[in-house]
Amino acid sequence: MRNFLARRLRVAAGVLLGFLSGIVELAMTLVSGLWLLATLGRSADASRGEPRILAAARWWSELQRRRMALCYGTGTAERTAPLTGMPALSYVATRWTVGMLGGVVLLAAVVGAGYASLLVWGWFLAADLDDWALTVAPSAFAGLFLLFLCIQGVHAVALMDEQLARHFLSPSDRQSMERRIGELAKSRAGVVEAVHDERRRIERDLHDGVQQRLVALGMLLGRARRVPDPDKAAELLRQAHEESQQALKELRDVAWRVYPAALDEGGLAAALESVAERAAIPVRLACALRDTPPPTAQAVAYFVAAEAVTNAVKHSGADHVTVRADLTDTLLRLRVEDDGRGGADPSGSGLLGLTRRVAALDGTLTVASPAGGPTVITAELPCV
Structure with a gap:
């Protein structure tokens, strides 16, 4: 109940601030109208930079997005493309109407609350019970009903405020497509680089390990043949x-290390168990996988866990590692935490390769490793 009331009060405060902003936006709209009339027919001069009215509208729009994010708890403050002047000016020229509507709704709410309060102190205005029932009670209940409608109206104004911001300030379809193409090109380049790094590591392991063993084996067999x-x-x-x-x-x-057979035979849980068995320090596992994730997501989660545990053993001086994996309808989340000294570098070759692997699936990899520890590596992989 307390959280519900706090949420309603935050929304009401946001609508009130939106009403005050609407007054400023009305003045900005009038000024921008005069500016448009004054510059009508003139060619834009790029050397003079962005006009002040557009810069002011852009700054004001950013301020309104922060207001909505703070009071409404929405993601309208997030934007993946830079805000330009004309959409911001269009937003300012339109939003003042919503701000004024919010002010009217809040004023009506105050009036309704005033009449509804007659239920508490209206007894002193009436001469007797009949007088209270005929004059005071209808006004009090009407005020209570008006207050209820205004509470719902405040929420509706907040929704209109959000939708207006999304309409004018969200990236266009072209901007979204360009951003997506850029992300795909970057992730593809990252995957290619990660594959090259993996090939180099395999070649190094074969050259420095298996190949040297086979050379020594051949020399021993040759000596055994020649010794009388x-x-x-x-x-x-x-x-x-x-x-x-x-x-x-x-x-x-x-x-x-290239690809564990346990991943195909027993799934991600079995592969993580093999990581724990091979580790030189104790590894605690907690797998809450109610369903089977996609094979690609399982493979990436396994490599994240294997690399994180290997780094903890080699570099962190940890006594134990905890690996947690859980699956929702749309997200596979893997968390690896060790109690080592911290200071892991996310830009290192190992973690950078994991970041590229995760990004190839539109996932995110976060590394929190303050000095003194602990180190927490979290991978979130979409499973749609």
């Missing part, structure tokens, strides 16, 4: 067998 002493040859064969086991283990590790 059977005991020495047996010892070399034993070493060669150990090298083959190590090479096989490292090859499995490389294959696991």
Whole structure:
């Protein structure tokens, strides 16, 4: 109940501020009309910059968006394209009518509240009960009804205010399309770069690990063939067998880092369990997956968890890591937290590669790692 009343009071305060803004906007509309008449037929001079009236309208529109975001709790303050002068001027020239309407509704609410208060102190105005029932009570109940209508009207004015801002201040279809094309081009370039980084890491793992093991294995077998002493040859064969086991283990590790078979066989939960089993420090898992996410989202979530746990083991000095995964109807959310020293760099090669992977699915990756810890990496992946 308290939150409901606080919400209503914030909306009413927003409408009141909108009414006061409407007075300023009416004056700005008159000034802008005179400016348009004065500049009618003149060619624009780009060297002189943006006219002051357009700059003022743009600044005022930004101020109104902040007012609505603060009082109405809406996302009208968010914008993905820069606001230009003429849409802002059109918004100012139109919004003053909504502001004035809000003022009328608030004034009617005050009148209704005044008449409704007769239910409390109207007894002192009436000579007797019949007089109260015939004169005071109808006015009080009419005021109460007017107050109820005005409360709903305040909410309606707030909705009109929001819709007007979205109509004039939201990006056009062309701007939205250009922004989307830019995001796709950027994410595609990021994916290509991430694939190249992954290939370089695989090549480095194969060259520095498996390849060296195989070279050592070949040398041991060659020596075993040339040694005439059977005991020495047996010892070399034993070493060669150990090298083959190590090479096989490292090859499995490389294959696991490329793509774990557990992801296809048991899903994301099983793949995260394999990450926990292979980690050198304790990893606590909490998976709330009521449904199966898309395969691409599962793969990206797995790589985020694997890289985050690996970084925690190598660089953070953490004692334990917590991995949480939950799935809603439209979003797969993965959170990896360690109790290490913090200071992780989001622009590092590992985290930057994860950011590109996540962005390729229109997801977001956030890294919070203050000095002293903890480090929290959160990935949100759309599953529509």
